[in-house]
Amino acid sequence: MASNTNSKYFGKSKKELRMKNKIILSSLVSVLLAFTTLGKPAAGATTTVQIGASGKTFASSFVQCAADPATGSQSPVMEAGLFNPTTKIRATVSLNSIPVANVTNVNPAANVWLVDGKNTVVVAINKKTADSYTFNVQPGMCALPDTSDNTFSPDGTLEYAASGKSYATVSPGCAFNSKTGTAQPFVNLFDNGTYMLNVSVNGVPLTQLSSFRRSTPVFLSAGMNVISAANGSLSIDYYVRDGADGTCALP
Numbered sequence: 001m002a003s004n005t006n007s008k009y010f011g012k013s014k015k016e017l018r019m020k021n022k023i024i025l026s027s028l029v030s031v032l033l034a035f036t037t038l039g040k041p042a043a044g045a046t047t048t049v050q051i052g053a054s055g056k057t058f059a060s061s062f063v064q065c066a067a068d069p070a071t072g073s074q075s076p077v078m079e080a081g082l083f084n085p086t087t088k089i090r091a092t093v094s095l096n097s098i099p100v101a102n103v104t105n106v107n108p109a110a111n112v113w114l115v116d117g118k119n120t121v122v123v124a125i126n127k128k129t130a131d132s133y134t135f136n137v138q139p140g141m142c143a144l145p146d147t148s149d150n151t152f153s154p155d156g157t158l159e160y161a162a163s164g165k166s167y168a169t170v171s172p173g174c175a176f177n178s179k180t181g182t183a184q185p186f187v188n189l190f191d192n193g194t195y196m197l198n199v200s201v202n203g204v205p206l207t208q209l210s211s212f213r214r215s216t217p218v219f220l221s222a223g224m225n226v227i228s229a230a231n232g233s234l235s236i237d238y239y240v241r242d243g244a245d246g247t248c249a250l251p
Contacts, residue, residue, distance in 0.1 A: 076142055078135060119136070
């Protein structure tokens with residue numbers, strides 16, 4: 001009896017362990033995809049992706065803002081493409097039923113520039129295998145915020161938010177970004193007290209500043225970057241920085 005009980009117990013444990021390993025592996029693959037497969041995202045490295053029902057396609061989880069090469073203005077953008085593509089696989093990426101890009105194992109990801117309102121992005125491998133992703137873009141999402149009430153230090157090296165809760169360096173430096181594997185321009189953002197500030201870049205959450213962490217480097221993507229520091233619903237500080245082409249040369 002003891003033997004049968006142990007057999008059932010260990011059988012159940014192995015099944016649970018396999019399920020946990022499958023979940024962990026899936027998470028790790030998603031993270032690796034974000035940092036190794038996507039190539040050069042329009043708005044910096046995508047930190048999170050969602051996998052389609054087929055298991056063969058992906059799309060960004062967040063909509064970001066970046067300079068649209070067609071217009072030069074800040075526009076909402078996300079990425080979509082093939083997940084762990086095999087050699088001969090290819091797919092068509094469509095936005096609101098209009099094809100916008102073809103992806104292959106050589107170029108598995110494509111930038112998709114979205115419009116205000118509801119956007120439906122489909123990655124279709126064939127008529128039977130197509131995954132759909134929906135994104136809602138608020139009007140004016142990528143409009144540059146008004147920072148005219150911000151002030152500067154006497155030497156012009158620091159910009160202070162109108163709320164007085166944060167400040168940032170003005171001129172970008174250059175450093176190696178381990179998340180993208182390239183050297184990128186960056187500025188430093190500081191908590192100007194003991195506030196709890198939720199920091200985002202181009203609408204994507206970055207980190208939190210408080211008395212425990214008073215500053216953070218903020219890497220800049222190509223084009224104009226909007227950095228925000230929100231103190232809950234009390235205030236939001238904004239800084240706008242030009243990341244040029246999103247790269248820089250280390251000394």
